[in-house]
Structures are given as C-alpha cells and as structure tokens.
Amino acid sequence: KEELLNKYERFMTLRDDVLKALEIARNDKVIGKSFNAKLTLYPNKETKAFLTSLNANLQQIFIVSQFEIKDYEEADERALEFESMKVLVEVAVGETCSRCWQVVPHIDHDELCPRCAKIVKDN
Numbered sequence: 001k002e003e004l005l006n007k008y009e010r011f012m013t014l015r016d017d018v019l020k021a022l023e024i025a026r027n028d029k030v031i032g033k034s035f036n037a038k039l040t041l042y043p044n045k046e047t048k049a050f051l052t053s054l055n056a057n058l059q060q061i062f063i064v065s066q067f068e069i070k071d072y073e074e075a076d077e078r079a080l081e082f083e084s085m086k087v088l089v090e091v092a093v094g095e096t097c098s099r100c101w102q103v104v105p106h107i108d109h110d111e112l113c114p115r116c117a118k119i120v121k122d123n
Helices: 002-027 045-054 058-062 114-122
Strands: 037-043 066-069 085-091
Touching: 002 037, 002 045, 002 058, 002 085, 037 045, 045 066, 058 066
Parallel strands: 037 066
Antiparallel strands: 037 085
16 A cells, blocks of 8 residues: 555656656647647656556556657757656647547548547447
C-alpha cells in the first residue's frame, strides 16, 4: 500500500512539472489548449524507467494530442528543465478530429481520427 502511495506521489510531482510547462506554453502563446500540444519528455534514466513502469497512456493522462519520451541527453535546447526531466511543448502538427479534438496526422472524410472512426463505426 505504501509503495503504491509513493508511486502515485512521484507521478503527481512529474505531472505538476508537465502542467507547469503546458501553462508556460499557453502564456507564451505557443499553444491554446493542451490538445493543441505535442509534449516531449526528456527524463533522466531513473525517471524514464519509472514512467515506463507505469504502463499508462500518458498522452491521455496529460491531455495532449502528441506525446513522446526521449533520452535526457537528446533534450532540445528549448525544453524547460525540471528536477528529474526536461519538458518541451510544441504545437501538434496535423488535422483536428471533429469528435475528440485531438490533432492527428490525418483524418478521414468524416473529419474523424482513426480511433473515433472505429468507435462510431462499431456503435
């Protein structure tokens, strides 16, 4: 139980760093909403292992359209530095799905991303 609590607290600290970076990008007019964002994390080795161990859809948790994790050493010079990672927020490139509002590489003729098109088709 304590291990789970520690894991949760550690993740929430990282999430706070991501939210700060998104807020700065909003204030600097880089993005409007978080769905307009491409988020790249450059965690140190320990933090990268931790994030990988979560086995979670971090793109959904952070509410961004595009997400990737790269090695700390690869960090873009524009990335903001936090205690255990660097964070880069850029504008997501692509087209906006009319159902979920995520920016994806391409949408279909109904203006839906592949995920939403499948959901609509199956229902």
